[in-house]
Amino acid sequence: MSRRTYAGLNNRKEKKMLLEGKNVVVYGAGGAVGGAVARGFAREGARVFLTGRDSGALDAVAKEISTAGGAAETAVVDAVDERAVAGHLETVIAATGGIDVSFNAIGISPRGLQGIPLAELPVENFLLPITTYTRAHFVTAKSAARHMIPRGSGVIMMHTPEPARASMPLVGGMSVGWAAMEALNRALSAEWGRYGVRSVCLRTTGMVETPVIDVVYGLHADALGITRDQFTAAAIDLTHRKRPTTLAELTAVAVFLASDHASAMTGTVANLTGGLIVD
Structure with a gap:
């Protein structure tokens, strides 16, 4: 093996991970998005603190x-x-000395909140995602x-998913809550x-890999x-590349x-909608 090849191997081994030495808290880490991003952060060297209700x-x-x-x-x-x-x-600060990244990936069930015309949607159901998302993100950010x-x-x-920016029917108060985020x-x-x-903020299409999208699309x-x-x-046909955002794509950009x-x-x-929304 040549000296140049050895040097290349050493360089790869010594390459610093993107989040080495970072302390990261992920809210909603038990969900599909929170879990994927947490794993991505950890792969790049972060010490990850996973939180959620499950x-x-x-x-x-x-x-x-x-x-x-x-x-x-x-x-x-x-x-x-x-x-x-x-x-x-x-407790995180006491153990680590500081927090570098706070990623909030919480979600709420779409049942009773989506797929219902606004004229028929109860006020409480309209307000629930608005108050929940804005409160949770303000609390964790603050x-x-x-x-x-x-x-x-x-x-x-x-x-956020694309209804935060795009006009879509039957989304109820979800789109308003995401736009507020x-x-x-x-x-x-x-x-x-x-x-x-x-x-x-990272904005994606609906991600068909996630269990919640089965419910939403249903x-x-x-x-x-x-x-x-x-x-x-x-929904997929609305994108320029004719495929939805993947969890791997979301995770890669989140790490960066x-x-x-x-x-x-x-x-x-960060617009990850594959052309569904053109900024």
């Missing part, structure tokens, strides 16, 4: 991460409970920023960017009188945005 789901993700050689810890935390979120972060601002660095991250993302950056705290299909497969095909390589990106939405 301890079994959290433990399963943590086991995958640890089996792959990563570092993960779990805690049952409801992201809408400010006291619980703040208390958990205090709690993290209180620790990030004194250190002069940190990243607040969130995820993107507005919150800009507001957080406007206030905290000067202190070194970035806020970024509700919409039933309301339109077509099959779920027909609705799925129609959480890293120092994306230091100039704040107050923005």
